[in-house]
Amino acid sequence: MNQSPRYSVGIDLGTTHCVLSYVDLHSSDSDNIEPKILAIPQLTAAGSVEEKNQLPSFLYQAHDAELAPGQTALPWSADNQIVVGTMARNLGSKTPIRLVASAKSWLGHGGVDRHSAFLPLNSPDEVTKVSPVTASKYYLEHLAAAWLQAFPQMPLTEQDVTITVPASFDPGARELTAAAATDVGFEHLTLLEEPQAAVYSWLKNNEDNWREQVSVGDVVLVIDVGGGTTDLSLIAVTEQDGNLTLNRVAVGDHILLGGDNMDLALAYTLRAKLAQQGKNLQPWQIQGMVHACRDAKEALLNDSDLQTVPIVVPSRGSKLLGSTLKTELTQQEVQQVLVEGFFPQTPVTEHPVAQARTALTQMGLPYAQDAAISRHLAAFLNRQHDAVTELFGESEQDFIKPTAILFNGGVLKSDLLSSRLMAIINGWLTDADADEAKLLTGVDLDLAVASGASYYGYVRHGKGVRIRGGIASAYYVGIESAMPAIPGMAPPVEAICVAPFGMEEGSSTQVTDRQFGVVVGQPVQFKFFGSTVRRDDEVGTHLDFWAPDELEQLPEISATLPIEGRNAGDVVPVTLAAHVTEVGTLALDVIARDGDERWHVEFDVRAK
Amino acid sequence: MNLDFSAIFETAPNLLDQGHAGLAATAVIFALLYVSKKGKSEIVEKEIEVVNEVEVIKEVEVIKEVEVIKEVEVIKEVEVIKEVEVSPKLDSTSPAAALQLLSLLQQEARFIDFISEDLTGFADAEVGAAARVIHEGGQKVLSQYFTLEPVVNQEEESPITLPAGFDATQIRLTGNVVGQAPFSGVLVHKGWKVAATKLPKLAPGHDLNIVAAAEVEL
Numbered sequence: 147m148n149q150s151p152r153y154s155v156g157i158d159l160g161t162t163h164c165v166l167s168y169v170d171l172h173s174s175d176s177d178n179i180e181p182k183i184l185a186i187p188q189l190t191a192a193g194s195v196e197e198k199n200q201l202p203s204f205l206y207q208a209h210d211a212e213l214a215p216g217q218t219a220l221p222w223s224a225d226n227q228i229v230v231g232t233m234a235r236n237l238g239s240k241t242p243i244r245l246v247a248s249a250k251s252w253l254g255h256g257g258v259d260r261h262s263a264f265l266p267l268n269s270p271d272e273v274t275k276v277s278p279v280t281a282s283k284y285y286l287e288h289l290a291a292a293w294l295q296a297f298p299q300m301p302l303t304e305q306d307v308t309i310t311v312p313a314s315f316d317p318g319a320r321e322l323t324a325a326a327a328t329d330v331g332f333e334h335l336t337l338l339e340e341p342q343a344a345v346y347s348w349l350k351n352n353e354d355n356w357r358e359q360v361s362v363g364d365v366v367l368v369i370d371v372g373g374g375t376t377d378l379s380l381i382a383v384t385e386q387d388g389n390l391t392l393n394r395v396a397v398g399d400h401i402l403l404g405g406d407n408m409d410l411a412l413a414y415t416l417r418a419k420l421a422q423q424g425k426n427l428q429p430w431q432i433q434g435m436v437h438a439c440r441d442a443k444e445a446l447l448n449d450s451d452l453q454t455v456p457i458v459v460p461s462r463g464s465k466l467l468g469s470t471l472k473t474e475l476t477q478q479e480v481q482q483v484l485v486e487g488f489f490p491q492t493p494v495t496e497h498p499v500a501q502a503r504t505a506l507t508q509m510g511l512p513y514a515q516d517a518a519i520s521r522h523l524a525a526f527l528n529r530q531h532d533a534v535t536e537l538f539g540e541s542e543q544d545f546i547k548p549t550a551i552l553f554n555g556g557v558l559k560s561d562l563l564s565s566r567l568m569a570i571i572n573g574w575l576t577d578a579d580a581d582e583a584k585l586l587t588g589v590d591l592d593l594a595v596a597s598g599a600s601y602y603g604y605v606r607h608g609k610g611v612r613i614r615g616g617i618a619s620a621y622y623v624g625i626e627s628a629m630p631a632i633p634g635m636a637p638p639v640e641a642i643c644v645a646p647f648g649m650e651e652g653s654s655t656q657v658t659d660r661q662f663g664v665v666v667g668q669p670v671q672f673k674f675f676g677s678t679v680r681r682d683d684e685v686g687t688h689l690d691f692w693a694p695d696e697l698e699q700l701p702e703i704s705a706t707l708p709i710e711g712r713n714a715g716d717v718v719p720v721t722l723a724a725h726v727t728e729v730g731t732l733a734l735d736v737i738a739r740d741g742d743e744r745w746h747v748e749f750d751v752r753a754k
Numbered sequence: 755m756n757l758d759f760s761a762i763f764e765t766a767p768n769l770l771d772q773g774h775a776g777l778a779a780t781a782v783i784f785a786l787l788y789v790s791k792k793g794k795s796e797i798v799e800k801e802i803e804v805v806n807e808v809e810v811i812k813e814v815e816v817i818k819e820v821e822v823i824k825e826v827e828v829i830k831e832v833e834v835i836k837e838v839e840v841s842p843k844l845d846s847t848s849p850a851a852a853l854q855l856l857s858l859l860q861q862e863a864r865f866i867d868f869i870s871e872d873l874t875g876f877a878d879a880e881v882g883a884a885a886r887v888i889h890e891g892g893q894k895v896l897s898q899y900f901t902l903e904p905v906v907n908q909e910e911e912s913p914i915t916l917p918a919g920f921d922a923t924q925i926r927l928t929g930n931v932v933g934q935a936p937f938s939g940v941l942v943h944k945g946w947k948v949a950a951t952k953l954p955k956l957a958p959g960h961d962l963n964i965v966a967a968a969e970v971e972l
Contacts, residue, residue: 191861192967193960194854197952219957240971441890458886462969464867467876472883 151306151334153297154606156181156343156599157289158310159282159323161250162373162406163200165596166289169604171306179604181350181597186292188231192217198232199593201288205246205281206234207274222291230288239433243269249281251374251511254312254319254400256701261322267510282326290330303331306606308599312377313339313397313618316676316700317732318749324731337730338602340595341368341379342394342613344554347598349611351588357390359586360550365395365534366586367548369523369567370595371557376401376519378526380546381613382534394615396533396546397678398526399698403488403514405557411483411517412439416457416473431471434459442475443484447560453477489566490518494545494574497525520570527574529679529695536681547580552589559591616648617726620680622689622697624673625662641675641697643687645724645732655685656723661739667714669706672747676700685724705736705747722747853962854953858899860966863891899953905945914941 152172158165166184173179185197192213206229208218218226229237238245246265253260263275276284286309293302311323320337327335338346345368349356360366364383370376378398384391413435417427427435435457442455454474461469498516514522527545535541551571558564564585572582590597605612622641642660649655664670675697683689689697707718719739727733734747859865868888873881896902905924908914916925918935924945927937956962 187955190954193957194954195957196954216957216959221955456883456886458883458890460864460884460887465871466864466867466884466887467871467873467880470880470883470887472879472886 153305154603155305155307156596158596167596167600169600181600189233201231202235204234206237246281249278252278279326286330306334306603307332308336308603310340310343313379314400320731343595343598346602347589347594350601364549366550368552370554372555374404376403392613396530397618401514409440446480447562494524552586616650619676619678620647621645622675641689643683647681651726654725657686661719663717664720666707666712666716667709669704671702671704674700674703857965862895863888901950
């Protein structure tokens with residue numbers, strides 16, 4: 147079918163939840179475009195299906211003997227040995243060895259082979275393993291089936307689909323997300339950074355007056371604290387031909403820190419309190435505690451007059467009385483653990499404490515070691531101190547001073563936490579003799595990313611303001627310097643810029659003044675670096691020295707030149723070319739200098 | 755609906771000759787249909803008048819209103835009316851929805867566990883702890899699957915006037931129930947009505963009698 151897509155669909159493929167939103171592109175009333183949220187049918191218990199706006203991003207592989215036949219029927223398929231959504235999360239809380247969770251965090255984790263099937267981690271051999279890409283594919287397939295249920299004539303694969311990714315995702319993680327979507331069959335796919343999606347949602351909801359809320363010279367700081375990650379971006383407001391223009395000028399690091407950490411922290415505080423009273427909790431009780439703390443936290447955070455909220459963990463058996471565990475969570479504990487622990491009032495000069503990892507660590511996700519979001523934020527603002535130098539022509543010496551703040555993510559729904567974070571930022575600004583930043587409002591903190599994404603699909607048809615940005619990082623390939631070997635010292639590495647900061651989608655670059663030798667028939671690995679602060683390096687820029695926090699080493703990349711037409715072992719002189727695809731991924735190619743052959747460079751090096 | 759039609763059935767046909775009896779009967783049937791649709795007592799009175807006047811033109815009007823002209827031919831005999839009279843049909847509800855609700859309440863609120871226990875011998879603090887489980891869970895079930903709203907949206911223990919034709923299924927009169935509407939009284943309980951129900955859909959063949967499966971940890 148070659149007809150143009152009817153709907154623009156935004157998919158928030160989240161760490162803990164997926165949300166799907168859509169906009170009718172054929173709507174005659176262009177002033178009245180309203181992104182809608184699709185209710186997603188999903189199993190909630192054996193044999194029972196409910197529609198919910200959010201699909202929990204969990205996958206459960208049931209044992210053959212676990213669920214009776216027909217108990218996993220969905221409106222579109224009778225039997226599903228692999229369960230996705232609410233029921234998967236519920237079953238997994240009691241049988242974690244069969245549960246895949248946080249697939250998205252694994253996609254963004256360069257330290258593992260993201261194509262290999264290793265989830266659920268450390269579970270018995272009998273449990274079939276899936277890769278983070280496959281898990282993401284299952285969530286997308288579920289969404290596609292739910293969509294088809296609602297729009298039987300218009301498969302999701304034929305619609306204009308925008309999937310959101312964290313702004314901090316490296317090129318490999320973006321490519322893998324796109325690969326999962328391509329596997330499902332999406333024909334018109336675009337990736338969008340989540341903080342940008344939140345801004346689009348804000349633009350949509352303030353259609354009439356956003357131009358009065360920001361003005362030229364404003365720097366908007368987007369803070370997105372979700373269930374599993376914290377994502378930061380800076381948007382600068384400029385003017386072109388008399389119109390306000392938005393430019394995404396910087397993105398933060400990948401920080402695995404979010405609402406789930408807060409629930410855990412509270413549950414462990416209570417466990418310690420009970421241990422002091424001589425009560426030791428069993429693992430299933432801690433699970434129940436985390437669950438209860440989530441609700442209690444919300445109650446306490448939304449009402450500062452509330453002093454205590456009882457926490458009750460019911461017994462596992464049918465006897466409730468006498469074996470139900472009761473304790474309470476106090477306002478003071480919430481203040482101490484959440485407010486002081488995650489949002490401490492630290493100066494802007496204080497940055498996350500990085501502890502050296504002990505030699506023996508389990509393979510796992512690289513969770514942020516410092517839980518203080520304020521310190522991560524301070525580090526970001528410092529590192530990006532000259533993010534707007536080029537646009538506004540003025541340079542900040544110490545840290546960039548945002549003039550407006552946009553919040554997103556479930557954690558910041560709490561007035562207490564959002565006003566605390568505002569107070570911290572404004573404290574920094576006041577100390578630096580800058581004006582206080584104002585809070586931009588009018589987004590639904592749970593659904594903004596999905597709605598913003600579907601609205602973005604609409605905007606891409608030339609119907610509204612687009613945020614400019616390009617890639618938020620410059621990328622470099624590492625080459626070992628040619629120098630005499632020194633015993634005991636690795637040869638120093640030089641970095642060559644292959645893709646400059648801000649490269650727009652659809653554009654290409656090529657390194658012309660350097661050439662490399664690649665051995666035919668053998669995989670050749672390159673060191674690969676990214677920098678979110680070196681904005682001025684052009685393609686081919688050659689660095690032999692950089693400050694430790696300027697360049698971040700990314701997973702190695704590799705290319706294999708096929709033997710056809712050449713002799714194995716020959717060294718072929720090549721050059722490197724970069725291209726930002728329409729989808730929004732970065733593609734690197736190796737080009738032979740003596741011909742016009744091109745070979746694709748893999749971001750995700752498969753372990754052999 | 756508790757409307758008393760016995761008066762109509764007994765008196766109306768007696769006033770008529772056989773020829774009109776059939777017409778009167780159809781009129782009553784349609785009056786019944788009409789009333790059960792609209793559920794307003796005003797209309798009942800109106801239709802009764804129609805029956806008494808036995809004016810053919812008016813009958814036609816009534817039939818048109820209901821728009822089931824075909825049935826006129828089918829129901830011609832007075833006996834039909836008697837049948838309606840002797841067998842008031844009572845619906846028996848399907849247990850499926852009740853079992854499903856029970857299962858949801860057990861899942862979320864441990865409802866069956868709690869109600870099945872003998873409370874004697876337990877301190878109030880322990881009962882209180884368990885009550886929180888059932889309260890929190892029960893609240894979740896109610897808010898997730900039902901949209902509840904009060905029948906009368908005004909402060910309880912405040913005066914209220916009920917106009918003639920108020921709906922007796924929605925509002926129950928108690929105490930000194932005499933005289934004619936409008937009635938003046940005090941709102942004792944504002945009532946609850948379910949504005950929307952959204953229960954989970956069930957897999958075909960799902961055994962609803964198992965409201966909670968036994969659990970075995972390996």
